[in-house]
Amino acid sequence: MLPSPIPEGAAGFDAGKSPNRVDALLVILAAALYATVALFMVFNGALNIDEGFYGLSSRAAMQGLLPYRDFGFTQPPLFPYINGAVMKLTGFGFIGQRLASALWASLTMALGSAWLWRRRGRLAGLGYVAIMVSGLQWMYFAHIGKTNAIAGFLVLAAVIVLVSRPRIGVQIFATSLLGVVATGCRLPVAPFFVVVWAGLLARNLSPGNLWRAVLWPALFGILLIAPFIAAAPDSFRFWALDIHGESRGVRNWHLDLPSLFPLSPALCLMGLLLPFALLSGRVKVARPLDLVLLGLFVALVCNVLPTGAYPEYPAPFIPSFIFVLSILLADMCTSPRWQSLALMLFVLINLTIRAPIDRAVYGETRKAAEYVRRFQRDSYPFVGSASIVALEAGAPVPDWLVMAPFCCTESIPEGAAAKRHLATPDKIARLMADPRCEVFVMYTLPVRNFVWSMPRFVPISESAVARWKAILSQGYTLEYGDGSYAVFIRRSLYSQPLK
Numbered sequence: 001m002l003p004s005p006i007p008e009g010a011a012g013f014d015a016g017k018s019p020n021r022v023d024a025l026l027v028i029l030a031a032a033l034y035a036t037v038a039l040f041m042v043f044n045g046a047l048n049i050d051e052g053f054y055g056l057s058s059r060a061a062m063q064g065l066l067p068y069r070d071f072g073f074t075q076p077p078l079f080p081y082i083n084g085a086v087m088k089l090t091g092f093g094f095i096g097q098r099l100a101s102a103l104w105a106s107l108t109m110a111l112g113s114a115w116l117w118r119r120r121g122r123l124a125g126l127g128y129v130a131i132m133v134s135g136l137q138w139m140y141f142a143h144i145g146k147t148n149a150i151a152g153f154l155v156l157a158a159v160i161v162l163v164s165r166p167r168i169g170v171q172i173f174a175t176s177l178l179g180v181v182a183t184g185c186r187l188p189v190a191p192f193f194v195v196v197w198a199g200l201l202a203r204n205l206s207p208g209n210l211w212r213a214v215l216w217p218a219l220f221g222i223l224l225i226a227p228f229i230a231a232a233p234d235s236f237r238f239w240a241l242d243i244h245g246e247s248r249g250v251r252n253w254h255l256d257l258p259s260l261f262p263l264s265p266a267l268c269l270m271g272l273l274l275p276f277a278l279l280s281g282r283v284k285v286a287r288p289l290d291l292v293l294l295g296l297f298v299a300l301v302c303n304v305l306p307t308g309a310y311p312e313y314p315a316p317f318i319p320s321f322i323f324v325l326s327i328l329l330a331d332m333c334t335s336p337r338w339q340s341l342a343l344m345l346f347v348l349i350n351l352t353i354r355a356p357i358d359r360a361v362y363g364e365t366r367k368a369a370e371y372v373r374r375f376q377r378d379s380y381p382f383v384g385s386a387s388i389v390a391l392e393a394g395a396p397v398p399d400w401l402v403m404a405p406f407c408c409t410e411s412i413p414e415g416a417a418a419k420r421h422l423a424t425p426d427k428i429a430r431l432m433a434d435p436r437c438e439v440f441v442m443y444t445l446p447v448r449n450f451v452w453s454m455p456r457f458v459p460i461s462e463s464a465v466a467r468w469k470a471i472l473s474q475g476y477t478l479e480y481g482d483g484s485y486a487v488f489i490r491r492s493l494y495s496q497p498l499k
Helices: 019-044 051-062 079-090 094-120 122-134 136-142 148-164 168-185 187-203 207-224 226-231 233-249 257-263 265-280 289-304 315-332 336-350 361-375 387-393 414-419 425-433 462-475
Strands: 439-443 476-481 485-490
Touching: 019 094, 019 122, 019 136, 019 361, 051 079, 051 094, 051 387, 079 094, 079 148, 079 168, 094 122, 094 136, 094 148, 094 315, 094 361, 094 387, 122 136, 122 315, 122 336, 136 148, 136 257, 136 315, 148 168, 148 187, 148 289, 148 315, 168 187, 168 207, 187 207, 187 289, 187 315, 207 226, 226 233, 257 265, 265 315, 265 336, 289 315, 315 336, 361 387, 361 439, 361 476, 361 485, 414 425, 425 462, 462 476
Parallel strands: none
Antiparallel strands: 439 485, 476 485
C-alpha cells in the first residue's frame, strides 16, 4: 500500500497561520510562476518547422476534412481534432496553436502537483511545479504547436489512475481509453500503454479481466481510429507508417546520454541517484509504482534508441517520470529540510540549461502574414514552403501543402503523388509560374524549404531547385526578408514595402 499523506506538520505548515489562507497564497504563486514562464515560451520560443503542418492539419480537420483521405499527416489521426477543437477557442494562428498546447501543459502541471500535494504533502506538490517549470527545455517543447503537451498529459493521467489504485475494472477501462487516445495523437507513446496493459492483466488475471483487457482497447480503437484508416488505407500506411521507416536511411544518427541531458537535467540526476537509493534500501518501489516505472523506461528506450531519434522525443514522458520520482523522494526524505534541499538541487541543475528562444519570430511571422493577406487574392491558394505563415494569415492551402515543407517528391509519378497528397517539383513550378500566384513565402533557412523528396528524405535534384530559382528571379521581387522568412511578390503587383 502507498504510505498515507504526510501530516500537516511534516509538510511544512507554519504555526499560527491559517492553512487555507497559506495554501491559497502558495497555489496562486505557483500558478503565477508557471503562467509567466509558459507565456514567455509561447511568445518567444523558437519556431519548430513542424508547427506549420500541425496547425494546418488542425484547421483542415475543423473544416470537415479527413487525415489521409483529404490531406497528408505523419501522425495517427486524433490530434488534429483535439487540437483543432481547442484552437477554435484560442485561434488558428501561430500563438493560438501554442496556447492550445499550453492548455494541456497547464493541466499536466495541475494534475501532478494536486495529487502530490494531497497524498505526499504541500512540499511535494510545490516541488513538482518547481522542477517542471525550471526545466526550461521541457517547458519550450510543451508550449510549441506539437503533440508533446497532450501526449504528456494523457500519459500522466494514466499514471495517476494506476497509483490511485481504483478497482481493477476501472483501471483497465481508464488506461485503455487514455491509451487509445494518446496513441491516436502520438504513436511513440504506445509502448508505455502496452506495458501497463500487460502488467495489469498479468497481476489480475481472470476470465473477466482478460475480457475487459481485450474488449476496451479494441472497442475504443474501432470507434476512434479505425474509421480514418478505412477511409484511405493506402494513404494512411504511407503517411503514418511507411514514411517513418523510409526516412531511417538518411536519419542515420543515434542519441547519446549527453544529448538527452538538456531536456530535463533534474530527471537525469534523479535517475542516477535512484539505483543507489534502491541498493541502500532507502527506497522501495512497491506496486504499482514498479509497473509505472517499467512502462516509462520501456517507452523511453523505444523512443531514444532507434536510428534517427531526436532529443525531444522523450518529452511526453518527462512529467510522469518527475511525478513518480517525486513520490519516491517524498517517501525517502521524511524530513522537510532534506526534502527542501533535494528540491533546490534539482531546480538549480535544471536552470543550467537554456531553452531555444527567438524573441523576433512571432513578429516576423505576423509581418510575413500581412504581405500574404495584402497581396494574394482569395481565389488562389497560398504557395510556399513557410506553411506557418499560411496558418497565421488564414490563407487557404491546397491538400498537398498541408504537410509543407515535407510535401514534395521526385520518386513518385505525379498522378500517384496527388493521390497521396504530395506534389512533384514540376507541379510546384507550375503553380509558382501561374500569374494568379501573387505571393511566394519561403523560410530564410534553406533546409526548411522544399529540399527533401518524400518518403526517403533524399535531397531534391539541383535541376528542380534551379527551375524554382529561375521562376522567382524572372517573375517575382523580394519584397521582405528577415531572420525567418523571405516574401516574394509578383513584379506586376510591386509596391512600396509595408510600413
